[in-house]
Structures are given as structure tokens and as C-alpha cells.
Amino acid sequence: MNQAGSITMPMRALDRPKVIQRVADGNLKPGQAASRFGLTVRQVWRLVRRYEAQGANALVSRRCNRPSSHQLGEEFAQVALTIVREC
Incomplete structure (x- = not known):
């Protein structure tokens, strides 16, 4: 979270809370949500x-x-740059 009440997520994930809410409400089958996101039904239930439990913030990738x-390593990157610059 950046500020109070704001969530940062990629553009492709913006409709994810709506779809997951529809699954939670029983208005959408988990299999349909899974195919939409390219996930398995088990992942949708997770x-x-x-x-x-946590709201929309829980749907943002934990790897962000x-x-x-x-x-x-930084040392390796410096050696590679040195070699490239010498050529």
C-alpha cells in the first residue's frame, strides 16, 4: 500500500477484485474465473x-x-560492464 486506502497493482489485475468478489458471492463459477485468469480452480479458491480475509490488497502479487x-551479484555486473566497454 502506498497511501492510506490506495492499492498499487498492474493494469491486467484491475478486474481481479471484481471477479473474485463475484465468485465469493456465488454469481460466477470458480472454473470460469480460473480460465479468465489462467489459473486453476484451486488457486481461485485460495x-x-x-x-x-484481507480485502483487495490480498490480490496483489506478493512479488511486487x-x-x-x-x-x-553487483560484482559480476561490474566485471561484465568492464568487458563490454573494453571491446
Whole structure:
């Protein structure tokens, strides 16, 4: 959360709270929501439980604003830049 009451999420995730709310209300089948998001029905139910417990903020990826776990070290990056600049 950036400010009180604001949530930052990618554009493709903006309709996710609406769809998950419809599943929670029983107005949409979990299989339809799963195909819309490219998830499994089990993952949709997990999102529904998190949404009911924590609200829309729970639907934002937990990986947002975190560095990749596959990043190379700063020292390696400096060596690579040195080699590129020499060529």
C-alpha cells in the first residue's frame, strides 16, 4: 500500500477484485474465473479466501516491488560492464 486506502497493482489485475468478489458471492463459477485468469480452480479458491480475509490488497502479487531471485551479484555486473566497454 502506498497511501492510506490506495492499492498499487498492474493494469491486467484491475478486474481481479471484481471477479473474485463475484465468485465469493456465488454469481460466477470458480472454473470460469480460473480460465479468465489462467489459473486453476484451486488457486481461485485460495484467492477467494485471501480476499475475504484481507480485502483487495490480498490480490496483489506478493512479488511486487521485490528484486528477482535470479539476479546476478553487483560484482559480476561490474566485471561484465568492464568487458563490454573494453571491446
